[in-house]
Amino acid sequence: MKLINLIVKVWRQENETSSGSFQTLKSGPISTDMSFLEMLDVLNEKLAKVGKEPIAFDHDCREGICGMCGAVVNGHAHGPENETTLCQLHMRHFNDGDTLVIEPFRARAFKVVKDLVVDRSALDSIIAEGGYVSVNTGGAPDGNAVPIPQDTAEQALDASACIGCGACVAACPNASAMLFVGAKVSQYALLPQGQPESARRALDMVRKMDESGFGNCGNERECEAACPKGISIRNIARLNREFIKAAIISYEK
Amino acid sequence: MKLDAKIPEGPLTEKWDRHRFNSKLVNPANKRKYDIIVVGTGLAGASAAASLAELGYNVKSFCIQDSPRRAHSIAAQGGINAAKNYQNDGDSIFRLFYDTIKGGDFRAREANVYRLAQISNNIIDQCVAQGVPFAREYGGQLANRSFGGAQVSRTFYARGQTGQQLLLGAYGALMRQVKEGKVTLYPRREMMELVVIDGSAKGIVTRNLLNGQLETYAAHAVVLATGGYGNVYFLSTNAMASNVTATWRAHKQGACFANPCFVQIHPTCIPVHGDYQSKLTLMSESLRNDGRVWVPHNADDKRDPSQIPEAERDYYLEKKYPSFGNLVPRDVASRNAKEQCDAGKGVGETGLAVYLDFAEAIQRDGESVISQKYGNLFQMYEKITGQDPMHVPMKIYPAVHYTMGGLWVDYNLMTTVPGLFALGEANFSDHGANRLGASALMQGLADGYFVIPATIAGYLAETDMDRPDTDSPEFKEAEQKTEAKITRLLSINGKRTIDDFHRELGLLMWDSCGMARNEQGLQDALKKLPGIKEEFWNNVLVPGTGEQLNQSLERAGRVADFIEFSELMVLDALDRKESCGCHLREESQTEENEALRDDKNYSYVSVWDYGGENKKPTLHKENLVFENVQLSQRSYK
Numbered sequence: 001m002k003l004i005n006l007i008v009k010v011w012r013q014e015n016e017t018s019s020g021s022f023q024t025l026k027s028g029p030i031s032t033d034m035s036f037l038e039m040l041d042v043l044n045e046k047l048a049k050v051g052k053e054p055i056a057f058d059h060d061c062r063e064g065i066c067g068m069c070g071a072v073v074n075g076h077a078h079g080p081e082n083e084t085t086l087c088q089l090h091m092r093h094f095n096d097g098d099t100l101v102i103e104p105f106r107a108r109a110f111k112v113v114k115d116l117v118v119d120r121s122a123l124d125s126i127i128a129e130g131g132y133v134s135v136n137t138g139g140a141p142d143g144n145a146v147p148i149p150q151d152t153a154e155q156a157l158d159a160s161a162c163i164g165c166g167a168c169v170a171a172c173p174n175a176s177a178m179l180f181v182g183a184k185v186s187q188y189a190l191l192p193q194g195q196p197e198s199a200r201r202a203l204d205m206v207r208k209m210d211e212s213g214f215g216n217c218g219n220e221r222e223c224e225a226a227c228p229k230g231i232s233i234r235n236i237a238r239l240n241r242e243f244i245k246a247a248i249i250s251y252e253k
Numbered sequence: 254m255k256l257d258a259k260i261p262e263g264p265l266t267e268k269w270d271r272h273r274f275n276s277k278l279v280n281p282a283n284k285r286k287y288d289i290i291v292v293g294t295g296l297a298g299a300s301a302a303a304s305l306a307e308l309g310y311n312v313k314s315f316c317i318q319d320s321p322r323r324a325h326s327i328a329a330q331g332g333i334n335a336a337k338n339y340q341n342d343g344d345s346i347f348r349l350f351y352d353t354i355k356g357g358d359f360r361a362r363e364a365n366v367y368r369l370a371q372i373s374n375n376i377i378d379q380c381v382a383q384g385v386p387f388a389r390e391y392g393g394q395l396a397n398r399s400f401g402g403a404q405v406s407r408t409f410y411a412r413g414q415t416g417q418q419l420l421l422g423a424y425g426a427l428m429r430q431v432k433e434g435k436v437t438l439y440p441r442r443e444m445m446e447l448v449v450i451d452g453s454a455k456g457i458v459t460r461n462l463l464n465g466q467l468e469t470y471a472a473h474a475v476v477l478a479t480g481g482y483g484n485v486y487f488l489s490t491n492a493m494a495s496n497v498t499a500t501w502r503a504h505k506q507g508a509c510f511a512n513p514c515f516v517q518i519h520p521t522c523i524p525v526h527g528d529y530q531s532k533l534t535l536m537s538e539s540l541r542n543d544g545r546v547w548v549p550h551n552a553d554d555k556r557d558p559s560q561i562p563e564a565e566r567d568y569y570l571e572k573k574y575p576s577f578g579n580l581v582p583r584d585v586a587s588r589n590a591k592e593q594c595d596a597g598k599g600v601g602e603t604g605l606a607v608y609l610d611f612a613e614a615i616q617r618d619g620e621s622v623i624s625q626k627y628g629n630l631f632q633m634y635e636k637i638t639g640q641d642p643m644h645v646p647m648k649i650y651p652a653v654h655y656t657m658g659g660l661w662v663d664y665n666l667m668t669t670v671p672g673l674f675a676l677g678e679a680n681f682s683d684h685g686a687n688r689l690g691a692s693a694l695m696q697g698l699a700d701g702y703f704v705i706p707a708t709i710a711g712y713l714a715e716t717d718m719d720r721p722d723t724d725s726p727e728f729k730e731a732e733q734k735t736e737a738k739i740t741r742l743l744s745i746n747g748k749r750t751i752d753d754f755h756r757e758l759g760l761l762m763w764d765s766c767g768m769a770r771n772e773q774g775l776q777d778a779l780k781k782l783p784g785i786k787e788e789f790w791n792n793v794l795v796p797g798t799g800e801q802l803n804q805s806l807e808r809a810g811r812v813a814d815f816i817e818f819s820e821l822m823v824l825d826a827l828d829r830k831e832s833c834g835c836h837l838r839e840e841s842q843t844e845e846n847e848a849l850r851d852d853k854n855y856s857y858v859s860v861w862d863y864g865g866e867n868k869k870p871t872l873h874k875e876n877l878v879f880e881n882v883q884l885s886q887r888s889y890k
Contacts (some may be wrong), residue, residue, distance in 0.1 A: 066318070120319060132422075152389075
């Protein structure tokens with residue numbers, strides 16, 4: 001363990017309607033074993049002690065699975081490490097004297113609530129349009145009734161590993177949610193349980209994505225690079241296939 | 254008060270069937286006339302809200318996070334148990350029931366646990382139908398793995414992300430009902446108060462975390478699925494927002510709290526590394542299937558693990574418990590780790606860790622097999638510690654993980670307040686004094702998908718159909734009470750930060766009311782707690798205002814409740830003078846220093862009734878009757 005000192009330039013914004021600006025703070029000594037959020041905790045304790053308002057940021061599990069945390073650090077959603085959420089980013093990846101620029105996830109569909117906190121409820125509304133299999137509780141057939149090839153199950157799990165953090169949207173120049181939607185559509189497109197609704201799902205979720213103010217995919221692949229769960233843009237390709245299939249040949253169009 | 258657990262008559266195997274037959278039903282056309290509030294959107298809350306809405310009830314679903322998909326169930330890694338016996342290895346509903354009762358050290362209700370084992374199979378079917386991508390064999394069949402406390406392979410899993418996948422299934426079901434208009438979602442709301450009218454639960458007061466507005470909601474029944482209280486210890490594996498506030502406020506409104514001192518310490522967590530640490534990270538105990546636990550033979554051996562030859566390593570679990578080895582239940586594994594560290598054999602910088610070594614498994618099965626099984630767990634470990642478990646043994650140490658105690662509920666999952674139900678970790682019901690691995694997901698989903706939809710009808714059918722009104726004085730009073738408390742927190746303007754108090758409380762509870770307890774330590778804690786409370790309310794510093802997003806204010810409210818609740822935990826621990834489940838009561842040990850249970854005097858559920866501000870709570874006892882299992886002293890040797 002060693003200690004480093006950092007210059008932190010962090011976005012401060014009172015609420016959705018006010019205009020924000022960067023505030024520059026000195027971190028003081030930070031242990032390289034700390035997580036990024038623990039570094040913010042330390043800053044916040046210092047701010048609180050002198051009667052200033054701490055930096056608001058979303059976080060919960062701090063294990064990289066709930067998808068609650070996230071900010072853009074030095075231009076990278078969730079910071080510079082590959083496949084790492086902000087809570088799992090550790091300070092050993094920074095050097096003494098570094099400047100950290102910390103901003104909220106920005107997108108037309110994500111309004112800033114306060115400081116680094118944004119409103120990502122648009123992602124929930126997309127899921128509500130079809131991110132599920134329409135099956136009521138009770139009466140399901142035996143779990144082994146329908147065999148699913150191992151690699152199919154694994155691919156479905158690769159897609160459903162999405163934590164819904166919104167980093168893909170923040171990283172995309174068009175603020176598109178195609179990776180998010182592609183992952184969910186793929187999970188069910190791969191599995192037999194998802195087949196009956198596959199056309200409607202692709203059409204409805206894409207429609208809702210467009211309505212919510214997300215942009216289109218421009219093949220920049222920034223989403224894939226930023227995704228803390230390593231979700232591949234193959235899922236976008238699969239979404240496109242599902243969408244075209246549905247738009248052209250299904251009864252749902 | 255007379256506690257009635259409402260356990261149905263008849264043989265164990267028929268109780269649930271008979272009960273469902275004898276319970277009143279709500280006519281399908283009438284279901285839309287009932288409103289139900291569900292607080293929490295973890296496995297229990299989301300599955301309950303979705304299933305109740307599917308039946309036709311109007312559901313209001315509340316969560317503290319920005320989205321229902323983020324509840325802490327999502328972090329469960331290892332798996333979910335079910336008595337499918339797909340492996341043909343001798344499993345059965347009765348065996349799962351027996352293992353759970355025995356694992357819980359005979360402190361759970363037979364009827365509830367048997368029902369849980371019965372329902373376990375339906376859960377797997379339901380989740381598969383929802384498109385949960387469980388791990389599969391090459392032939393396409395569901396894969397299983399074994400878990401601590403069982404000698405059969407009955408755990409279903411999705412890599413190390415089982416909780417996430419199950420929760421996303423339940424969340425999908427919930428969002429489908431949102432789309433149908435049967436569930437109204439209220440994210441970023443914290444429940445501040447339960448509203449009781451004429452003795453029955455009729456609503457809640459929430460704080461909208463975005464703008465600080467206090468809101469009131471009325472319903473015919475209130476379901477709490479608000480999780481456990483492990484964060485009382487400051488450091489735990491729980492998510493940062495996990496708290497006791499909802500259940501504690503309900504307790505103060507008359508819902509009795511059961512077994513508050515029953516806390517599970519998980520043996521395989523990443524060790525503490527500094528004062529600034531905000532939480533502990535659990536590594537799934539499925540790792541113990543292939544990892545071997547060891548410490549150096551000699552105390553204070555500071556060599557690098559690679560420099561310690563085989564002959565100087567102490568594989569203490571394998572040696573002490575030859576038949577279960579590294580797969581002993583959590584409490585046994587935790588206690589033994591602490592024992593080794595107390596004896597100076599702990600490893601790492603702090604000496605508070607033991608090794609979990611995969612070298613042998615990697616040699617046996619190859620890196621790719623091990624990576625497929627545990628890849629994401631290894632990655633997670635490496636991210637946090639900077640070391641790769643493929644090459645360097647993992648370091649682990651026990652940490653607070655799950656709370657078996659919770660609101661007391663009867664067989665219908667109803668608390669002592671009529672109309673108030675508690676599901677999942679928020680209730681006390683199924684795990685006795687110790688929960689087995691992969692059983693939390695099972696219980697959360699059993700309660701939500703299958704139990705509450707059946708049992709809530711029995712209550713509603715006998716309830717007045719008139720919609721309760723938030724204009725009634727009880728709602729106003731509850732709102733004012735909440736407001737006063739917030740105002741007070743903001744006006745103290747003291748010197749110490751909220752985390753500072755929380756850390757102090759956590760340390761005191763870990764030392765006095767953790768894995769091992771004794772009379773003296775508990776009495777000391779009981780003396781210190783009022784002082785912490787007093788100082789908190791006079792010297793805490795809560796920046797910001799109440800009319801905005803104020804995360805400090807949120808934390809302050811939760812810590813205030815943790816401080817009050819701690820006293821109940823300590824009182825409960827003092828009362829239970831036996832070693833049991835997760836806890837060693839130091840005065841109650843065998844000659845070999847193993848935990849000694851006292852069935853003659855403590856075969857009961859401790860049920861605490863709130864006495865009022867600064868008054869002692871009253872202890873009621875629900876005696877546990879065992880008709881189907883023989884009480885035995887647990888032995889994993």
